[in-house]
Each structure stands twice: as C-alpha cells, then as structure tokens.
Amino acid sequence: MIEPERGFPEVEYRSRVENAQSLMAREGLDALLLNTEPDVRYFSGFLTRFWESPTRPWFLVLPQSGLPIAVIPKIGAALMAKTWIADIRSWQAPDPVDDGVTLLAETLSETLGGAGRVGVPMGQGTCLRMPLRDWHALKARLPRIRFDDDSDIVKRLRMVKSEREIAKIRNACAIADRAFARVPDFACSGTPLDRVFRRFQAVCLEEGADWVPYLAGGAGQGGYDDVISPATSAPLKAGDVLMLDTGLVHDGYFCDFDRNFSVGRPDDGTRAAHERLVDAVAAASEIARPGTIAADLFHAMDRVLSGGAGGADAGRLGHGLGMQLTEGLSLIPEDDTVLETGMVLTLEPGLDRPGGRIMVHEENIAIRDGAPAFLSRRASRDITVLDG
Amino acid sequence: MIEPERGFPEVEYRSRVENAQSLMAREGLDALLLNTEPDVRYFSGFLTRFWESPTRPWFLVLPQSGLPIAVIPKIGAALMAKTWIADIRSWQAPDPVDDGVTLLAETLSETLGGAGRVGVPMGQGTCLRMPLRDWHALKARLPRIRFDDDSDIVKRLRMVKSEREIAKIRNACAIADRAFARVPDFACSGTPLDRVFRRFQAVCLEEGADWVPYLAGGAGQGGYDDVISPATSAPLKAGDVLMLDTGLVHDGYFCDFDRNFSVGRPDDGTRAAHERLVDAVAAASEIARPGTIAADLFHAMDRVLSGGAGGADAGRLGHGLGMQLTEGLSLIPEDDTVLETGMVLTLEPGLDRPGGRIMVHEENIAIRDGAPAFLSRRASRDITVLDG
Numbered sequence: 001m002i003e004p005e006r007g008f009p010e011v012e013y014r015s016r017v018e019n020a021q022s023l024m025a026r027e028g029l030d031a032l033l034l035n036t037e038p039d040v041r042y043f044s045g046f047l048t049r050f051w052e053s054p055t056r057p058w059f060l061v062l063p064q065s066g067l068p069i070a071v072i073p074k075i076g077a078a079l080m081a082k083t084w085i086a087d088i089r090s091w092q093a094p095d096p097v098d099d100g101v102t103l104l105a106e107t108l109s110e111t112l113g114g115a116g117r118v119g120v121p122m123g124q125g126t127c128l129r130m131p132l133r134d135w136h137a138l139k140a141r142l143p144r145i146r147f148d149d150d151s152d153i154v155k156r157l158r159m160v161k162s163e164r165e166i167a168k169i170r171n172a173c174a175i176a177d178r179a180f181a182r183v184p185d186f187a188c189s190g191t192p193l194d195r196v197f198r199r200f201q202a203v204c205l206e207e208g209a210d211w212v213p214y215l216a217g218g219a220g221q222g223g224y225d226d227v228i229s230p231a232t233s234a235p236l237k238a239g240d241v242l243m244l245d246t247g248l249v250h251d252g253y254f255c256d257f258d259r260n261f262s263v264g265r266p267d268d269g270t271r272a273a274h275e276r277l278v279d280a281v282a283a284a285s286e287i288a289r290p291g292t293i294a295a296d297l298f299h300a301m302d303r304v305l306s307g308g309a310g311g312a313d314a315g316r317l318g319h320g321l322g323m324q325l326t327e328g329l330s331l332i333p334e335d336d337t338v339l340e341t342g343m344v345l346t347l348e349p350g351l352d353r354p355g356g357r358i359m360v361h362e363e364n365i366a367i368r369d370g371a372p373a374f375l376s377r378r379a380s381r382d383i384t385v386l387d388g
Numbered sequence: 389m390i391e392p393e394r395g396f397p398e399v400e401y402r403s404r405v406e407n408a409q410s411l412m413a414r415e416g417l418d419a420l421l422l423n424t425e426p427d428v429r430y431f432s433g434f435l436t437r438f439w440e441s442p443t444r445p446w447f448l449v450l451p452q453s454g455l456p457i458a459v460i461p462k463i464g465a466a467l468m469a470k471t472w473i474a475d476i477r478s479w480q481a482p483d484p485v486d487d488g489v490t491l492l493a494e495t496l497s498e499t500l501g502g503a504g505r506v507g508v509p510m511g512q513g514t515c516l517r518m519p520l521r522d523w524h525a526l527k528a529r530l531p532r533i534r535f536d537d538d539s540d541i542v543k544r545l546r547m548v549k550s551e552r553e554i555a556k557i558r559n560a561c562a563i564a565d566r567a568f569a570r571v572p573d574f575a576c577s578g579t580p581l582d583r584v585f586r587r588f589q590a591v592c593l594e595e596g597a598d599w600v601p602y603l604a605g606g607a608g609q610g611g612y613d614d615v616i617s618p619a620t621s622a623p624l625k626a627g628d629v630l631m632l633d634t635g636l637v638h639d640g641y642f643c644d645f646d647r648n649f650s651v652g653r654p655d656d657g658t659r660a661a662h663e664r665l666v667d668a669v670a671a672a673s674e675i676a677r678p679g680t681i682a683a684d685l686f687h688a689m690d691r692v693l694s695g696g697a698g699g700a701d702a703g704r705l706g707h708g709l710g711m712q713l714t715e716g717l718s719l720i721p722e723d724d725t726v727l728e729t730g731m732v733l734t735l736e737p738g739l740d741r742p743g744g745r746i747m748v749h750e751e752n753i754a755i756r757d758g759a760p761a762f763l764s765r766r767a768s769r770d771i772t773v774l775d776g
Binding site: 052076079099129149198201202227228316 | 435436437438440441442443462463464466467470480482483484485487508510511512513514515516517518519520521523524537582585586587589590593594596597598599600601602603604613614615616617618619635703704707712713714715718720722723
C-alpha cells in the first residue's frame with residue numbers, strides 16, 4: 001500500500017488565503033469568520049476527528065490583509081501549533097458563561113480596528129457551528145461590526161481544487177476501488193446486509209482509509225428502496241441488486257462513489273438498467289469540460305435515463321466533492337455554475353425499477369482542460385455478479 | 389455476537405414528545421423547531437448516515453399539543469415514513485431558490501395559527517444546521533412568530549436516558565470492550581500508530597459496531613502529546629504508552645471511553661500514573677448518585693489527580709453521552725447540574741507526565757438509585773502491557 005505524503009506545504013495555504021483576500025477586497029469584506037470543520041481546515045490545515053464532539057466552538061478569523069488567527073479551545077492549541085497558523089488564541093472550553101465569545105469579539109474588533117464588515121458563509125450547504133445564543137451575544141458585543149453573507153467566497157474557492165487536493169481525492173478513490181474489488185470475497189447469497197456493511201467498512205480500512213464517515217446502500221429484488229437507510233439483517237438473495245456507496249477519507253479528503261452487484265445472474269431488466277446508468281455517466285463525462293454548465297451535465301444524464309425525452313423527476317444527479325462528502329455545485333436543472341479546470345464532481349444518475357425500487361450509479365471525475373479525469377476506476381457496463 | 393433489537397417501540401417516542409410538551413407548556417413555547425441529527429432523531433427515530441452530507445436541511449416541528457411534523461427533503465421521505473411520524477412534508481432538495489423555507493414557514497404558521505413562540509435549541513453544544521441565509525429568510529417570512537431559546541428543554545430531556553437507551557449505550561460499550569481486549573493481538577513494538585488506528589476500527593466493526601465515527605489516541609514515551617491529533621506512521625516503541633479513545637455507534641447510540649497500553653514493561657512512573665487515573669474514576673463513581681452535582685465529580689477526580697490538594701488546571705473531566713459522543717453536562721467546576729437516575733456520563737480524568745506529555749483514562753457510567761452502573765468494563769489499576 002503506497003502512502004502519499006500527508007498534509008500540504010505552507011504555500012498551498014498561503015495561496016488559499018491570498019485568493020480569499022482578493023475576493024474579500026472585491027466584495028468589500030474586512031474579514032471572514034469561519035467556524036465549520038472544512039472551512040477552518042481549508043485555511044489552516046487543522047485536521048482532527050475531535051469535531052465529532054459538538055461541545056466546543058472553533059473559529060478562524062481571516063483578515064482582508066495579513067494572516068489568519070485561530071480562536072480555539074485550549075484542548076486544540078497544541079495541534080493547531082503544528083499547522084502554519086502562528087496567531088493562536090485559546091480559552092478553557094467549555095465555559096458555560098463565556099465560551100470564547102469575548103475572545104472572539106476582541107479578536108474581531110482588533111482585526112477590524114473596531115468597525116467593518118465580516119463575511120460569514122451563509123449559503124446553501126453551510127451551517128452555523130456555534131450556539132445561536134453565542135452568535136447573538138457576539139453580534140451584540142460588536143455593534144459597529146456588520147456580519148454579512150460571504151457571497152459564497154469560501155464555497156467558490158473550495159470548489160476549484162489544486163493538483164495536490166486532486167491527488168488526495170484520487171487516493172481516496174483508489175482505496176475505495178480496492179475495497180469494492182473485494183466485495184465478491186465476502187458478499188453472496190445468504191450474507192446479511194448489515195454484515196456486508198460492516199465488512200466493507202473494515203475492508204476500506206484495510207485498504208488504507210483513515211476512517212469511513214459514510215456508507216450507505218441497499219439490496220432488493222432488481223433494485224433497492226432508497227439509498228439512505230441503515231442496513232437491516234436481511235440476507236442477500238438471488239435476484240437482489242446490492243449497492244454500496246461510500247465516502248471514505250484519507251488525509252481529510254473524501255471519495256464518494258458506489259458500485260452495484262447482482263446476487264446471481266442478473267435478469268435482462270437489471271442488466272439493461274446498469275448499462276443505462278453507465279451510459280448516463282458517459283454522456284455527462286463527454287461534455288464535462290471547462291465552460292460547460294452544471295445543469296448541462298444533469299440534462300445529459302437525464303436524457304439517457306429517460307430514454308431520450310428528458311424531464312424525469314430525478315432529483316440531484318451529482319455534486320461537488322472534496323473536503324466534504326458533498327460540497328459546492330449540484331447537478332440539477334437550476335444550477336448554472338460554470339465548470340472550471342480543477343473542479344471535482346460526482347456523476348450520480350439514478351433510475352426507477354419495477355416495484356417502486358431504484359438503481360443508482362456514481363463515479364468521481366476531475367474537470368481538465370480536455371476530457372475529464374476519472375478518479376474512480378470507471379465501472380464496466382456489465383454489472384458485477386456475486387455467486388457468479 | 390448477540391444483536392439487540394433495533395429501534396424503539398412507539399411508546400418511547402410518545403413519552404419523549406409528552407415530556408417535551410409539558411416543559412414547553414411551562415416555558416410558554418407553542419412549538420419546538422429542531423434541525424440537528426440527534427434532535428430530529430430523538431423525537432422521530434429517523435436514523436441515517438445521510439446527515440454526513442451538509443447540502444440539505446432537515447426539520448422537525450413539535451407542537452405544544454399534537455404530533456410532530458417532519459419537513460424534510462424528498463430523498464428522506466421514504467425512510468421517515470418507516471418511523472412513527474405520520475405527517476411528513478417534503479420538497480425536492482437542494483433547491484437553490486427556496487430550500488424548504490416556504491414549506492417550513494407554512495408548517496409553522498399553520499401549527500401556531502399564525503403567531504406564537506417557537507423554541508429553538510440555542511445553548512451550549514447546539515448549532516444551527518441550516519444556512520443562516522435561510523434562517524433569516526424564515527424569520528422574515530414569519531413576523532408574528534418569535535424564535536426563542538428553548539430553555540435547554542431538549543438538552544435536559546436527552547440527558548436523562550430511558551432504560552432502553554441505556555441498554556443501547558451498554559451494548560456499544562460492550563462492543564468497544566471486546567475490541568480493546570484484542571489490541572494486544574495487533575499492536576506491539578514496531579507497529580505504526582496509523583496501522584493500529586486502522587486495525588482497531590476494523591476490529592470495532594468486526595465486534596459489531598455499525599460504524600466508528602470517532603477514534604482518537606496517541607502514543608509516546610510515558611504518555612502522549614495530546615488526545616485529538618490524527619495518527620502518524622511512527623512505530624510504537626518500548627516505553628511508549630499507547631492510548632485509544634473510541635466513540636463507536638450501535639443503533640444510533642455511542643460509547644466513549646479509552647484504554648491505555650504500555651509497550652513493554654511500564655516504568656514506575658507510568659504504572660503509578662495509570663493507578664492514579666483509575667483511582668480518580670473510583671473516587672468520582674463513589675459519589676456519583678442522584679442529587680450529586682456535576683462539579684462534585686470534577687472535584688473528586690481533581691483531588692486524586694493533584695494528590696489531594698485539588699486545583700489542577702485540568703479542563704473537562706467528563707461529560708454526558710448518548711446519541712452524541714459528547715452531550716449534556718460537563719464535569720467542570722462551573723457545572724451545577726444535579727445528577728439524576730438515568731443520566732449516562734463519562735468519567736475522564738487526565739494528568740500531566742514528564743516531558744509535556746499527558747495520560748488520560750475514561751469509563752462510562754449510568755447513574756442509578758444506588759451505586760452507578762459501569763457500562764464499560766472497568767479497567768484494572770494495572771496498565772495492560774503489550775509485548776508482555
């Protein structure tokens with residue numbers, strides 16, 4: 001197993017900060033206030049699973065000029081000191097009376113010289129990872145500072161990956177590829193679905209995943225009921241289509257793709273459905289170029305899925321990918337984001353099957369100057385057979 | 389491996405709703421608006437790993453009388469329909485123009501007859517899992533509805549577990565116990581730490597975990613640098629103390645405890661440090677009874693850790709546990725929460741070791757009428773030796 005180098009050189013973070021600062025200047029923002037795991041990590045390199053604990057808030061202040069300032073619980077100060085961030089201010093958290101609010105208010109006030117405009121990511125896919133009570137208290141403490149939407153600055157920056165980032169996503173995909181290749185070793189007619197889920201996650205770890213934040217899937221005759229339910233203990237049986245969809249992580253970057261397996265020989269309908277899904281991915285990848293609109297990828301897939309007519313009630317057929325399982329753009333008719341070199345996407349077509357069932361398929365690609373690069377090992381049109 | 393029954397009977401959810409409604413009446417709240425994974429799941433039973441995707445917001449409206457209403461993305465409607473929730477309203481998400489705001493506003497308006505007070509969890513440990521932009525839009529749409537802090541209603545309810553919940557946490561603990569017992573099989577002098585991390589997670593899955601959202605740890609001579617860093621590839625060596633701290637999940641409930649291992653025979657200092665940590669847990673568990681204050685558990689441990697004097701700068705020495713890795717109360721001097729039968733806590737003392745290193749230890753207990761029940765298999769005072 002080849003272990004790529006972990007982390008990024010400082011130049012990567014400096015370039016992210018500079019790009020953000022240019023956009024901040026254009027939008028008239030004096031600072032950005034970041035408080036979610038990926039946003040803090042994007043500019044600092046602070047990587048820990050400790051965010052699983054919701055108790056403590058974490059902040060990064062990115063001034064319009066100068067270097068980022070971390071305002072964080074003391075428990076994270078030693079790890080933050082290993083990143084390139086030099087200005088680290090910490091408090092003993094949790095503090096039920098003042099959980100970093102004063103320290104953050106002072107930092108913002110100092111950074112802005114008392115007044116100005118602070119951008120906070122407020123758009124789709126964001127959340128406020130601090131208590132609303134503290135958010136209100138912060139704003140009340142700083143009446144001369146306005147907290148505005150960041151105009152999607154952080155989202156826009158994160159959507160276009162550096163080559164170093166793409167290499168990390170490619171590596172996560174390669175780990176999942178190896179894990180998917182081993183599914184026939186442990187899943188067959190009679191294997192309970194929850195055992196398949198457990199074993200698959202263990203295999204992802206064996207193949208090099210740091211952890212497996214996401215696994216979904218399903219199994220049923222000719223398709224599955226939905227793609228978000230936890231596994232039951234129902235055993236696989238002949239005629240089932242098994243689908244596993246994983247978002248595993250290596251060095252802080254996700255893959256997100258799935259594979260379908262036929263338990264026993266597939267009938268013609270299942271075989272054709274799988275071919276159509278793979279063809280839909282091909283149709284999207286053929287037009288996935290810089291300058292193409294996100295919605296065009298949706299329509300390219302939708303046309304194949306609906307047999308040429310288009311207009312299927314399909315939901316989202318893909319999305320951006322990187323530091324989060326899903327991020328950035330959406331492949332939906334309403335998303336007019338223009339593709340750029342360096343964007344990493346999932347192509348995720350789905351179709352209806354008899355009996356209210358569905359089948360989905362997913363690949364990960366990076367937008368390049370010419371044809372996109374497949375980061376996942378492209379699936380064959382022939383569905384893989386278990387118990388062949 | 390014994391698999392306990394999954395889920396809860398409907399009576400469990402009805403009782404949670406009724407308890408919330410009594411508190412809402414007392415606080416003058418006409419509804420609760422919930423939008424985080426554990427809060428939505430607590431009242432609905434909606435269990436999925438799909439929350440890993442930050443794209444879509446999810447809502448549960450709990451009226452002061454009557455049944456909860458789910459306002460959720462269409463992709464979750466089929467799974468929600470398998471819960472006891474009958475009123476499910478969904479929209480095609482993500483929608484860049486109106487991502488559920490109108491549907492949620494209409495639902496709240498209908499529920500409250502146009503005006504009233506809605507409680508939203510805003511206190512420590514909470515977050516707003518929807519975009520701030522949509523939060524502002526929601527409030528603007530409903531000028532006659534006031535969104536106030538929920539007075540920690542949800543936090544208070546979730547802190548006291550039912551017997552069914554405690555059984556689930558106990559089961560998660562038992563899975564981790566079995567995994568910890570296998571550490572000597574795969575960790576010894578020379579094993580890279582990141583391989584230990586991967587293998588341990590795989591073993592947790594083999595022993596029955598549904599997934600392993602959290603693993604932290606460290607290794608170093610006589611202790612470790614911190615408890616939140618990711619693993620490096622540095623091999624274990626004689627004199628190291630290895631610590632693994634896991635929050636694994638079974639059926640939506642966490643355990644959260646750790647174990648220390650000495651690589652080779654421990655020196656006297658390491659041996660004594662481990663004994664002191666175990667003694668600190670014992671001191672806290674001896675007074676962990678209904679009526680005791682959370683802060684008292686802190687002081688009981690702190691006295692042992694500081695050799696009787698107290699006053700060590702120790703940070704948090706434990707916390708509540710259940711549907712999240714950390715939730716509810718904190719064992720800190722400032723937390724005056726009164727313990728009640730049914731609360732589930734971690735006892736998590738830590739102490740300084742030479743060279744700037746630390747050692748920590750953690751057990752999980754349930755508060756009972758008499759002595760607390762240890763949910764984790766209580767560690768021996770003797771640190772476990774690897775390469776014995």
